[in-house]
Amino acid sequence: MAQGHEVADKWEVQLRKGCLELAILASLWGGRLYGLELLRVLEHESDLVITEGTVYPLLSRLRSEDLLDAEWVEAELGHPRKYYRLTPAGRRRVVAMARTWSRFSAKLDHLLRAVPKEEG
Amino acid sequence: MTAANGKIDSYLKRVRTGLRGLPDPEVTEILNELRAHMVERLELASGSREVAIESVLRSFGRPEQIAALYVAENLVSRAESSRTPWTILRSLFYWSTLSVIGFMVFMICVVGYGIGVCFFLAALMKPIHPQAVGLWYRNDPGNFSLHVGGFLGPAGQEHELLGWWLVPVGCSLGGGTILLTTHFALWSLRRLRSPAL
Numbered sequence: 001m002a003q004g005h006e007v008a009d010k011w012e013v014q015l016r017k018g019c020l021e022l023a024i025l026a027s028l029w030g031g032r033l034y035g036l037e038l039l040r041v042l043e044h045e046s047d048l049v050i051t052e053g054t055v056y057p058l059l060s061r062l063r064s065e066d067l068l069d070a071e072w073v074e075a076e077l078g079h080p081r082k083y084y085r086l087t088p089a090g091r092r093r094v095v096a097m098a099r100t101w102s103r104f105s106a107k108l109d110h111l112l113r114a115v116p117k118e119e120g
Numbered sequence: 121m122t123a124a125n126g127k128i129d130s131y132l133k134r135v136r137t138g139l140r141g142l143p144d145p146e147v148t149e150i151l152n153e154l155r156a157h158m159v160e161r162l163e164l165a166s167g168s169r170e171v172a173i174e175s176v177l178r179s180f181g182r183p184e185q186i187a188a189l190y191v192a193e194n195l196v197s198r199a200e201s202s203r204t205p206w207t208i209l210r211s212l213f214y215w216s217t218l219s220v221i222g223f224m225v226f227m228i229c230v231v232g233y234g235i236g237v238c239f240f241l242a243a244l245m246k247p248i249h250p251q252a253v254g255l256w257y258r259n260d261p262g263n264f265s266l267h268v269g270g271f272l273g274p275a276g277q278e279h280e281l282l283g284w285w286l287v288p289v290g291c292s293l294g295g296g297t298i299l300l301t302t303h304f305a306l307w308s309l310r311r312l313r314s315p316a317l
Binding site: 035036051052053054056057058060061064078079080081082 | 150152153154156157159160161163179180181183185186189190192193196197
């Protein structure tokens with residue numbers, strides 16, 4: 001039984017990792033965000049909690065793939081912040097990913113209607 | 121704030137150590153961004169500074185892990201942008217200095233590319249030394265042998281197996297082996313860059 005839970009946990013971790021790129025790109029749809037803001041949005045809007053430092057290498061990759069732009073902005077109080085925003089290619093990518101996600105999750109929801117939510 | 125700054129400095133120093141090999145401007149930008157995040161988190165925290173800085177650093181993860189993710193991103197993007205065996209081997213060599221898995225992947229790819237190059241060389245040398253380069257076999261009773269010849273040519277009663285077909289077969293096998301090795305190298309590098317949840 002414990003092994004079953006372990007497998008389910010691993011599956012959930014992989015699922016969340018797989019969704020992270022979509023969640024980050026979708027978080028930036030409404031406008032630019034800096035790292036800390038982005039983490040808050042991910043936590044509150046998508047229940048994705050990641051180790052804080054590891055979001056930056058991922059942002060760096062999305063930037064190197066030309067999906068994101070970044071710029072340093074002086075804050076009114078205190079230190080500068082590095083803001084990220086979607087590029088046109090990033091907007092196209094997130095639309096395509098959202099379409100795929102909607103189609104896939106709708107089909108899966110349909111399949112899961114027969115499965116009880118609690119073990120009986 | 122000074123003690124907290126000292127802890128941030130020491131954390132970022134460990135990140136910097138893990139980022140060796142990356143261009144200096146890139147390293148500076150990475151460290152500035154991490155520092156800005158930590159300082160803001162610290163300013164937002166209530167209660168004791170000591171407790172707050174420990175909490176901030178804990179939620180950031182191990183500095184070596186963050187540095188490794190940046191390095192992985194850099195290796196993958198360099199390897200994917202050129203896709204040449206030389207660039208891929210250089211990225212893998214760097215990875216091999218960081219971990220045992222990196223070393224194993226590097227060795228597998230060295231062997232893979234080596235075999236690919238040998239196939240190509242055989243195909244290339246066949247028109248130049250047709251008698252000396254080829255695939256020979258001997259099928260005496262109880263003594264079957266097969267070998268790819270170098271410059272000495274066949275030994276004794278051996279028969280050549282492919283003849284001029286060695287040229288297209290060598291090119292195809294060489295290209296295929298190099299392509300497969302490249303795919304394996306990129307697949308291995310991509311697996312490096314999974315973020316921690």
